[in-house]
Amino acid sequence: MSETKSEAREYVQPVIKAEELDPKFKYKMSKLHGAEKVMVCFQCGTCTADCPIARFSEFYRPRRIARMVQLGLKDRLLLDKALWLCSSCFTCVDHCPQGVEIAGIVRVLRNMAVADKNILPLVYKELATNLMKGGFVYEIPESRLQKRVEQGLPPLPKPNVKDVVKIFEVTGSAGLLEKVQTFAKVESK
Ligand code: SF4
Numbered sequence: 609m610s611e612t613k614s615e616a617r618e619y620v621q622p623v624i625k626a627e628e629l630d631p632k633f634k635y636k637m638s639k640l641h642g643a644e645k646v647m648v649c650f651q652c653g654t655c656t657a658d659c660p661i662a663r664f665s666e667f668y669r670p671r672r673i674a675r676m677v678q679l680g681l682k683d684r685l686l687l688d689k690a691l692w693l694c695s696s697c698f699t700c701v702d703h704c705p706q707g708v709e710i711a712g713i714v715r716v717l718r719n720m721a722v723a724d725k726n727i728l729p730l731v732y733k734e735l736a737t738n739l740m741k742g743g744f745v746y747e748i749p750e751s752r753l754q755k756r757v758e759q760g761l762p763p764l765p766k767p768n769v770k771d772v773v774k775i776f777e778v779t780g781s782a783g784l785l786e787k788v789q790t791f792a793k794v795e796s797k
């Protein structure tokens with residue numbers, strides 16, 4: 609994707625106020641696994657040009673995420689629902705000439721969004737709840753199981769739900785899922 613008309617739209621943003629900038633944020637980020645190289649991004653735009661989500665989105669731009677981290681626009685990043693559009697395909701990681709791991713940066717930011725802002729897309733909560741209840745992220749209907757038998761496929765392994773629940777409890781994820789605020793639609797502010 610060339611960065612032409614739709615790329616230009618990303619600059620139509622509210623004015624950045626000086627008090628929004630956290631100069632320490634990029635240092636904090638670069639200590640976290642996956643985001644270590646955020647400061648060496650030189651804004652070439654390769655990640656945005658090759659990102660399959662940016663190709664179909666008016667507002668999701670991985671290059672912009674890297675720049676916002678460098679500028680210290682922490683709150684804007686964490687509250688931007690577009691953060692949850694990344695599909696973690698790692699194309700940007702493979703293609704970045706600086707070795708910046710945008711997918712890792714997005715993961716770190718998402719974790720912060722949940723921890724600091726207490727927000728999560730509804731679909732993530734639903735998948736995690738399914739996992740905790742039944743050991744699979746999707747509830748598998750009886751008809752699908754029957755189809756496996758008809759196709760001669762082996763039965764699915766039985767999940768150890770007790771252990772899964774324990775992991776959710778020990779890591780604090782169970783309590784977090786209970787109190788987290790959800791939103792249904794992923795869009796830019
Ligand atoms: S490809 Fe790498 S260096 Fe280029 S804008 Fe994206 S993160 Fe920055």
Ligand code: SF4
Pocket residue numbers: 655658659660661662670693694695696697698699700701710711
């Ligand atoms: S990992 Fe995310 S940001 Fe990177 S190319 Fe894939 S969808 Fe785009």
